[in-house]
Amino acid sequence: MKRDIENTQDITLLVETFYRDLCKISEMDNLYNEVIKIDWETHIPIMVRFWGSLVLREGGYRGNILSHHHHVMEKYPLTQEMFHTWENCFLETLNRLFQGPNSDKTKKRVRAMSQSLIKKLDI
Template structure:
């Protein structure tokens, strides 16, 4: 079944962030550096994704600013964004199939690449060799096709 409602997004995002917080590579950005309280943060993230997928939520925050602050505290790399994409795809695929699920995965890839480029400049590396890493160069090639 496809992602169809805000409630679907809530379940998807809770599952994704539970995995992301526990991940040894990207988890510390959420738990140690940002000290993210998922119950407080989740409504805003859900607004973001509801707007990204269906243009129905009133999301007006600057999604880049908190990532820039994290990057200042500890640099975010292509490996970190690649892991985020990998976990995002796995979570979406584990719960949903359909056009909106595909759109959510593609949008996640676009966001990861845009964030990486904004943080590291247009020449930011897009490949890595860490364990479980999804090279963002591969994402770029797929998006260009």
């Protein structure tokens, strides 16, 4: 039986596994590694703080995800399909690793975030 997301180590496992899985999809790998040229050593801890704030109420995340995505759109046209790919990959990773109330809360947040960004970015 899988356990629930309980601590920062669980969030770290989720985030690292998710991005590894996401970058197996060629379009997403291209976006992150060729277009954005993301610095993974910087990005992963930021995303751990972000998800830790949302799921475990740990705090520590300071940023504006909408402005970050606007910045990406200056370099590359994001599509609804890309957000759906991101959402589906995140949910698959989450379902493979965890189950429980925090996991369920995270699923709701992922779906809401994907839809919100699509709407706010007008794509």
